[in-house]
Amino acid sequence: MATQVKVCGITQPGDAELALSLGADFIGVIIYEKSPRAVELEKVPELLESIPKGKRVLVDVAPSAQRLESCLSLGFDAYQIHFDLDIPMASIATWSGLVGPDALWVAPRLPDSEPDFPQVLMEFAETILVDAFDKNAYGGTGHAGANWQRFLDCTLLYQHKRWILAGGLSPDNIREALGFTQAEMVDVNSGVEQSPGVKDPDRLKELFAIIRQHDRQQDDTRTQGDS
Numbered sequence: 001m002a003t004q005v006k007v008c009g010i011t012q013p014g015d016a017e018l019a020l021s022l023g024a025d026f027i028g029v030i031i032y033e034k035s036p037r038a039v040e041l042e043k044v045p046e047l048l049e050s051i052p053k054g055k056r057v058l059v060d061v062a063p064s065a066q067r068l069e070s071c072l073s074l075g076f077d078a079y080q081i082h083f084d085l086d087i088p089m090a091s092i093a094t095w096s097g098l099v100g101p102d103a104l105w106v107a108p109r110l111p112d113s114e115p116d117f118p119q120v121l122m123e124f125a126e127t128i129l130v131d132a133f134d135k136n137a138y139g140g141t142g143h144a145g146a147n148w149q150r151f152l153d154c155t156l157l158y159q160h161k162r163w164i165l166a167g168g169l170s171p172d173n174i175r176e177a178l179g180f181t182q183a184e185m186v187d188v189n190s191g192v193e194q195s196p197g198v199k200d201p202d203r204l205k206e207l208f209a210i211i212r213q214h215d216r217q218q219d220d221t222r223t224q225g226d227s
């Protein structure tokens, strides 16, 4: 089974095309204005021309209902929303109502000290992104590792959801991350960049090569188990 890969923080068509040619399943476009990878709303339609339908993920931080509603006509397939846990549940319910639970990808900012994953979120979204924690940033932190155990626990506890492992994944740690978590889907951003918003072709290629090698090893192990 092929590990699904989302490449996030894409700001230019060439990077989207390279990621897609390597096998990216999803491309993330960040519209959060404070992100160094933010794409202005007026420039989104042109960028989306380089990303096929079915693979377009909008990334934002706790948008108002009006803002999210105004994004619905842009042509995204999924909406990855980062937020703090003290946000009113009504906001999450509103996002879910606007885009639907199948298209809502929730990315709660969870301090490492928070022992349990907030079960209440399950009601609103089918896809959940477990990211690294940083008190000064919502995503694209480049921090790796601390959340792997949480991710593994969540996937075992809530097997009916789609879980995405994120946070500082790169060619340097993706093999270990996949081995530890058995993630079926990963999200990469700063670990394959030259600078914020500009991807590094060599690191992207290396990342995909390692992921596909992991996939082949998994398939071989399964086949041996069947025989």
Ligand SMILES: O=C(O)c1ccccc1NCC(=O)[C@H](O)[C@H](O)COP(=O)(O)O
Residues within 6 Å of the ligand: 008, 009, 028, 030, 032, 035, 036, 037, 059, 060, 061, 082, 131, 132, 138, 139, 140, 141, 142, 143, 166, 167, 168, 169, 187, 188, 189, 190, 191
């Ligand atoms: O990248 C940003 O600047 C960003 C800002 C605000 C919300 C989300 C953001 N990025 C989301 C992602 O790139 C990924 O989903 C995830 O955070 C992993 O990023 P990284 O640790 O850089 O691999």
